């Protein structure tokens with residue numbers, strides 16, 4: 126079976142060093158906020174070019190604490206793209222604020238800044254801009270859309286750590302940026318983990334308090350927080366994985382390039398802007414007869430995943446907030462399908478995936494008009 130994300134091969138490559146790092150943690154025994162957490166935060170801040178990094182328990186908690194740090198609560202509105210993972214909007218609802226779902230662009234699948242402009246109201250407190258599948262949205266245009274208003278931008282960079290927008294690293298661009306270290310993410314740990322990034326010292330201090338029950342010093346709680354710390358053991362794993370991360374990004378891009386070269390005349394995929402680099406958290410194509418395709422790939426023993434099958438506003442838990450018609454989000458959720466990708470995807474496995482898609486296209490006899498994926502890309 127072809128692995129959808131090959132974490133075992135990665136582990137085999139780094140096994141000795143990971144074990145050494147873990148052994149060190151077991152020896153010093155500081156499992157909560159041990160020295161590895163601060164070492165990692167320093168390295169991640171440097172990697173992104175942000176002033177501050179705060180290691181937290183997951184990408185979801187990173188988003189939640191970012192909203193709390195910006196004082197988002199009941200009566201506030203937060204603009205989110207309607208095409209994303211559930212957590213992007215879930216955190217808004219948890220705090221009693223209202224998610225405002227706006228549409229994405231049909232070509233790059235990212236939040237449409239023109240829709241942001243249309244949906245700003247006197248209640249808008251923040252915009253969560255999602256860097257979907259590893260590519261950042263057009264932050265300059267989103268900044269312009271805010272037009273000097275007191276609205277914060279949060280980057281949901283759960284999928285994009287390591288990518289860049291106009292030469293700036295993802296997670297260094299917004300008021301607060303959030304990422305996830307879920308195992309299958311481009312930089313993933315061996316459990317749950319995440320981080321917040323900011324250049325604002327006050328926000329960084331608030332985030333550090335929020336992750337320890339709002340504690341400013343031991344057993345003094347100035348605000349309501351959560352238990353939202355990154356585990357020392359996960360930080361140790363991430364320190365080791367960071368050593369090979371740049372090389373892994375190159376490998377991901379090579380695999381994506383091969384998919385694009387072989388498939389661009391057969392299927393549509395996410396447009397990558399010339400001002401962006403991406404980490405291909407997912408390599409996602411659009412397929413008209415998706416159910417048929419899913420069954421076909423299953424028969425070929427090729428794993429595929431749908432990221433994501435519903436617009437957020439159609440999720441039962443969020444449907445009460447539904448407002449706008451978001452045609453592109455509808456269109457994409459009905460057609461997207463992600464192919465196996467990871468730095469360790471074997472050549473012969475990728476060839477099997479490509480051959481299967483070609484075979485499917487031949488049997489259905491349908492050719493789509495396709496964007497030339499790498500037309501403007503620097504890759």
Ligand SMILES: Cc1ncc(COP(=O)(O)O)c(C=O)c1O
Nearest residue numbers: 183184185210212213283305307
């Ligand atoms: C876009 C997006 N936001 C938020 C999250 C939440 O991250 P985590 O699973 O670490 O809580 C994810 C994780 O899949 C994600 O893809």
